[in-house]
Amino acid sequence: MKVLITGAAGAIGSTLRTGLAGRYALLRLSDRGELGAAGTGEELAPADLGDYEAVLAAMRGIDCVVHLGGIPHEAPWPEILESNIIGAYHMFEAARASGVRRVIFASSNHAVGFHRVERMLDACSVPRPDSRYAVSKVYGEALGRLYADKHGMSVACLRIGSFRPLPGDRRQLATWISPRDMTELVRCCIDAPEFRYLVLYGVSANRRSRWLNRDAARVGYQPRDDAELWATQLEGRDSGGEAARAFHGGGFCDLELSNKINDID
Ligand code: 15L
Numbered sequence: 001m002k003v004l005i006t007g008a009a010g011a012i013g014s015t016l017r018t019g020l021a022g023r024y025a026l027l028r029l030s031d032r033g034e035l036g037a038a039g040t041g042e043e044l045a046p047a048d049l050g051d052y053e054a055v056l057a058a059m060r061g062i063d064c065v066v067h068l069g070g071i072p073h074e075a076p077w078p079e080i081l082e083s084n085i086i087g088a089y090h091m092f093e094a095a096r097a098s099g100v101r102r103v104i105f106a107s108s109n110h111a112v113g114f115h116r117v118e119r120m121l122d123a124c125s126v127p128r129p130d131s132r133y134a135v136s137k138v139y140g141e142a143l144g145r146l147y148a149d150k151h152g153m154s155v156a157c158l159r160i161g162s163f164r165p166l167p168g169d170r171r172q173l174a175t176w177i178s179p180r181d182m183t184e185l186v187r188c189c190i191d192a193p194e195f196r197y198l199v200l201y202g203v204s205a206n207r208r209s210r211w212l213n214r215d216a217a218r219v220g221y222q223p224r225d226d227a228e229l230w231a232t233q234l235e236g237r238d239s240g241g242e243a244a245r246a247f248h249g250g251g252f253c254d255l256e257l258s259n260k261i262n263d264i265d
Helices: 011-019 052-059 077-097 132-151 179-191 227-234 242-246
Strands: 002-006 026-030 042-044 064-067 102-108 154-160 197-202
Touching: 002 011, 002 052, 011 026, 011 179, 026 052, 052 077, 064 077, 064 179, 077 102, 077 132, 102 132, 102 179, 132 154, 132 197, 154 179, 179 197
Parallel strands: 002 026, 002 064, 026 042, 064 102, 102 154, 154 197
Antiparallel strands: none
C-alpha cells in the first residue's frame, strides 16, 4: 500500500507522519511548506495544490490519498478559492487520472456548523456551512461523491472536530479528537476493505458528542479517548459569543454574523 498525505506539514499531517511511520510500503508527503528530510519509508513531494502538474506528479503509483491540504480555517475568498476549491478539484482529478483507489478527504464539522447544538447530527444531516471555509468542505464532500459515483473511487469524508493534544474549552468536551484517535481513524479508513462513499465524524469517544457516527463501524474505528476527563476544568470555559454557544460550529458561527440568532432555525 502506497499512501500520499497532502498537507503533511500541518498539525494533523505531522501527527499522521509519526503515527503511521513504517506501516505502509510508502508514505509520500506533500505540502507547500517545509517538510524536513525524508525518513525511512518516506518520500517528499513538495507541491502547491494550485499547480495541477505538481499534484499529478505527487500521485504517481499511489493507492490511497489522505487529503489534508488546504486552508484549515476561515479566510478571504481568494485564498479559499485557490487552496480549497481549486486545490480539492486538482487532487480528486489527479487521483482519478492516476488510478488511485481511495481518497480520504479531510472535511470538517463546520460543513454542518449552523445546526443548533440541541440537534443530534449524523452523516445524513443536510449541509449548513458556517463560513467560506465550511462551504469549501461541503464542496469537497460533493466532489468526493461525484468521483465515487462517476468513477468508482472509494471515498471517505471525515468531518473532523477539534483536533488538539487536549480539549481546550467547554465546546470541545463534545467535539475533541485526540491525536491517538485521529491517527486510528485515518488508519482504519486506509486499511478498511472496499467501501464506496462514507461520511464519518472525526471525534473521540466523548460522552458529550452530538454527532452520531454510525458508519464508524464500517471501517472498524473505535475511539479510545473521552474529553470528559477534563470536564471539571473546562465546564465554565466558553469561547466566542452567543452564536458560538447556539450552534455546532462554535466560534465560526460568530464570524462576520449580521443575522439575528433567533432568525436562524
Ligand atoms: C476545524 O475545521 C478547524 O480546522 C480547526 O481549527 C477547529 O476550529 C475545528 O474545526 C473545531 O471545530 O474546533
